[in-house]
Amino acid sequence: MTAVAGGHAPVLVLPAIIERDLCRRLVEHWERSDKTRGAVSTQGEGAEVRHSLKVRDDVPVLAAELLQPLRQAFLANVLPEIRRAFHFEVTQVESMRIGCYDAAAGGFFGPHRDNTTPYTAHRKFALTLNLNTGEYEGGGLRFPEHGETLFAPPAGGGVVFSCALLHEALPVTRGRRFGLFTFFFDDAGAAQVRRMLAEEAKRRPDVTPEGMIAPQ
8 A cells, every 4th residue: 555645844854964973072062162042133133133932052163173074964965965855056054053952941942934034035945953862852843834743853863944944943841952053055145145244244344244164
């Protein structure tokens, strides 16, 4: 008998992106680093910021010993799959962050899209990469416009999806959920960012944009 799939968000599930050892190293890096409590800009840098939509503590990934294996893993295990599934050529990766949703703090991320402000319009695809699946409860990734299916890849695996999709991270009810989060785009998106930043620099020279990493 042929199995028929039910409703499913148009996402790419990749069960093995990085090794468990790298997952452990990333969590350890988060543990010993200064954290930033996440907030969401609704209009752009310096504009309205919503703290009620997101409770997650983030640490940027800046160390070469972490960036290099991540870049290699993306080149080998993520970008070819995006090309195959979505016919899109990724050339740019936005700054990566290790995030923690802690049940003790009520960690969650409410329904949102990832490309709705001037500072995020260049984003094409998002990556949520789980680092410690099985060590917490709750925290599933859901796309509410496409049903109630929850996505929770194993540690080292992730979900790639269009930044235009409405999505949410449900509250963690026990323990702490660690993940690596970033966004992919192309050269046209990078040019769009440069134009926007040049205009913003003239208007507000105090603004410092997030960095971009081009996979070579």
